[in-house]
Amino acid sequence: MRILLIHQNFPGQFKHLAPALVANGHEVRTLTLRQDLPDQWQGVTVHRYRAQRNSSPTVHPWVGDFETKVIRGEACFRAALQLRNQGYQPDLILAHPGWGETLFLQDVWPAAKLAIYCEFYYRSAGSDVDFDPEFQRPQGEEDTACRLQLKNLIYTMQGDRVTAGIAPTHWQADQFPEPLRSKITVVHDGIDTEAIAPNPSATITLNNQLKLGRNDEVITFVNRNLEPYRGYHIFMRSLPEILQQRPKARVILVGGDDVSYGARPPAGTWKQIFLKEVADRLDLSRVHFVGKIPYNAFLSLLQVSSVHVYLTYPFVLSWSLIEAMSCGCAIVASDTAPVREVISDGETGRLVNFFDPAGLAATVSELLASPSARAKLGKKARLFAQNHYDLQRVCLPQQMQWVRSLA
Template sequence: MKILFIHQNFPGQFKHLAPALVARGHDVRSITLRVKEAGDWKGVKLYPYAIKRKPAQGLHPWLVDFETKMLRAESCYAAARQLRDQEGYTPDVIVAHPGWGESMFLRDLWPTARIGLYAELYYTLNDTDTGFDPEFPKPNADTESIRLRLKNINNMMHRQSADLAISPTRFQAETFPDDYQDIISVIHDGIDTAQVAPNADANLTLPDGTILTREDEVITFVNRNLEPYRGYHVFMRALPDLLKARPNARVLMVGGDDVSYGAPPPQGKTWKQIYIDEVRGKIPTPNWERVHFLGKVPYDQFLSMLQISRAHVYLTYPFVLSWSLLEAMAIGAPIIASDTAPVKEVITHGETGRLFPFFDGARMVEEICTVLESPKMREDMATASRNFAVTHYDLETVCLPKQLEWIDRLFDMAPGALRS
C-alpha cells in the first residue's frame, strides 16, 4: 500500500501510526513544511514544501484565516504535483491533518486516492472554547458567529473530499456537523503506557540542585505554553492560598512563554509574567521560593516530574484534550482537574480523579488539599487512573491497532465511496 501523510509539522499526531505502517512493509511518505530538503524519518520518505506566495494586503479580516490555509494548500499541491509528475507517484491512501489547509486540493490531483482526515475540531459558539471565559470577551461579539462560519470553510472544503476521519475524543468528534460525524471514528493517538508508567525510585533535580523524590510533597501543573486556555490564570490566582495551606509543598510548573491557543497577551508581555505580577505581592518570599517555573523540559524529566507528583492539576477550556493529562493518568499521578469537556471523558470524580469548576480557584485548593491529606485516596485514584489509561488509551494494545484497522478500512473502500 502506498500511503501519503500530510501534516505541516510531521509526524505530529501520526508519530506512532506512520512508523507502524512502515514496519508493515508499506510505502510511506509525507509532504511537510517541517523539512527543507527531502529526507527520511523512521523509514518515512519526507518531501518538503515551501510557501512562496505572500499574503495579500488589505484583505477583509474575516478572510485572513482562510487565505493562510489557501496559501498552504496551493504550495502543498505544487509539491504533490511535482512528486506525481517526476516519480509517477499515486498514493492509495492519503492521511492528512487538515487544520492548516494543506490537503485541500489533493483530491483534484489524485481522484482515486482514499482520503482520511484527522478531525481535530469544528468551530462553534456552543459548548466549546468560544465565549467560555468572560475575562476574555471577543472584540466583535455580534459578528463572532460569522467569523466562525468562515473559519469552518476549511473544514467543509475537506469534507467534500474525505472518505473517513478520525478524532481523539468524543467531545472533539461531536463538535462536527452530523454529516461529518457519520465518517468519524473516535480513536485516540495513544499513550505508551509501558514507558509512561509509575516509578517508585523516580527523582527530579531542580535548577538550584535540590533533588525531589516521592517523599516530597510535589504539586505539578503543565501547559505547552502558560496561558489562559489551559487555566494558568486560575491556577496562579489560587497559588497564594495553596502555598499558605501547604507549607511544605513544592509547586512545579512546566510550560513555555509563547501562545498555543487564544489571544496573544498585550504587546511586549507574556501571560506567564502577567499573572506572576498579579499574585506575587500576595505571596511571602519564603513561600514564593517553593514555586519553580521549569520552562520546557526534556521528555524524560517531564516523566520524572509526574512520577514524583502527589497532586497533578489540569485545567482546560472546552477544547482539545492535552496528551499530558493522559500521561499523568498513565503514570498514576493523582489528578485534580476542571470539570470541562473533554476532561470528563477520562476523569470521574472520586474515582480516576477529583473535579472542580474551572473558575473556582478556592474549590481547586480544597480538592488539592483533600488529596494531599489522604494517602489512601491518592493510592486508590492513582491505581484507577492508571488502569483506565491502560485499558482505554494504551498505544500498543488499544489505540494503534484501532488506527491500523482504520487505515485498512480506508484502503478497502471504493474510491470516494462515502464522499459527499
C-alpha cells in the same frame, strides 16, 4: 497499499502510525513543510516543499487565516502535481487538514481516498470561544461567528470529498457537523504506558540544589504555554490558599511564555500578568517556574508529583493529562469536556469547577493531606490509561484496523 501522509510538521500525530504502516508492508510517503527531515524517515519517503509567498498585509481581516491556508494548500497542490507527473498515484491520502494542505489534493488525485485527522471544529457557542466570561470580546464585536465560519472552511469545502475521519476524543468528534461527523472514528493517538509509568525512586533537582522525591509534597501544573485556555489564571489564583494550607508544599509549573491558543495579552505575558496578581500573597521560594523542559525531565516530574492539576476550556485534550494518568498521578482536573471522558470524579481523579479557585485549592489540599486517597486515585488513573490509551495494545491496533477498513 500506497499511502500518502500529509502533515505540515510531519510526523505530528502520525509519529507511531507511519512506521507501523511501513512495517505492515505499505508503501508510505509524506508531503511536509518540514525542511530538516532526511529523505527517508523510519521507512517513509519524505517529499519536502515550501510556500511560495507570504500572506497579504492588506487582506480583509476576516480572510487572513483562510488566505494563509490557501497559500499552504497551493504549495502542497503543486508538490502533489510534481509527484503525479512522476507517475505516483496514492490509494489513500491520510492528512491533518488544519493548515490547509488538503484543500486541492483531490483535484490532483481524484481516485484516491481522503482520510483526515479531525482535531477541532470551531463553534461560536457551547465550546471554547464563549466559555470564559473574563476574556469575552467587548460589546460591538459580534463578528466572532463570521470569523469562525471562515476558519472551518477547510472542513466544509471538503466534507463531500472526505472518505473518513479520525478524532482522539468523542467530544472533539462531536463538534463536527453532519455529514462529516458520521464519517469520524474515535481513536486516541495513544501513549506508551510501559515507558510512561510510576517510578518510586524518581527524583528531580531544581536550581541545581533542591532535590525532590516521592516523599515531598509536589504540586505539578503543565502547559505548552502558560495561558487562560489551560486555566493558568485559575491555578495561580488558587495558590495563596494552597500554600497557606500546606506549608511544606512546592509548586512546579512547566510551560513557556508564549500563546498557543486564544488571544494574546494586551501587554506582556499571561504568565507575568497572573503572577503579579497574586505575588504579594505567595511564598515565591516555593513556586518554581521551570519553562519548557526535556521530555525525560517532564516524566520524572510527573513521577514525583503528589497532585497534578490539569485545567482546560472545552477544547482539545492535552496528551499530558493521559501521561500523568499513566504515571499514576493523583489528578485534580476541571469539570469540562473532554476531560470528563477520562476523569471520573472520585475514581480516576477529582473534578472541580473550572471557575472556582477556592474549590480547587480545597481539593488539592485535601488530597495532599491524604496519601491513601492519592494512591487510590493514581492507581485507578493508571489502570484506565492502560486499558483505554495504551499505544501498542489499544490505540495503534485500532488505528491500523481503521486504515485497513479504508483499503
